Amino acid sequence: LPQRWLFDFARVKFDLDWRDGDETTGEVVVNFIVPPSAKGMLLLQEELIRLKLFSTMHRSKSYKVYEGMSKYEWETLWQYYDA
Numbered sequence: 037l038p039q040r041w042l043f044d045f046a047r048v049k050f051d052l053d054w055r056d057g058d059e060t061t062g063e064v065v066v067n068f069i070v071p072p073s074a075k076g077m078l079l080l081q082e083e084l085i086r087l088k089l090f091s092t093m094h095r096s097k098s099y100k101v102y103e104g105m106s107k108y109e110w111e112t113l114w115q116y117y118d119a
Contacts, residue, residue, distance in 0.1 A: 037064065048076035091117060 038053040049070050055063035072080065099110030 040069075043076065043079065046076040046079045047073040048079060087117065 037059065038051055040049075040051050042049050047070065050066050050068045050072075052064055052066060055061055055065050095114070099105045099107050102110075
């Protein structure tokens with residue numbers, strides 16, 4: 037962090053950063069660059085649902101179940117998911 041995310045097709049533009057610039061808190065804040073459109077809000081809601089479903093279906097499994105997936109890739113995937 038910080039990161040900037042732009043989804044121009046849905047007018048979603050935001051920055052992710054540590055709260056008060058302090059990464060030790062582990063708290064991330066979202067700052068919208070422009071207010072998201074209705075389409076943008078729907079996109080974000082659908083993505084949250086998709087991610088929760090993915091976690092429910094795959095979290096308890098081992099990386100060995102997925103052909104070609106290394107342990108490092110599997111652990112990195114969940115590190116990003118948990119962020």
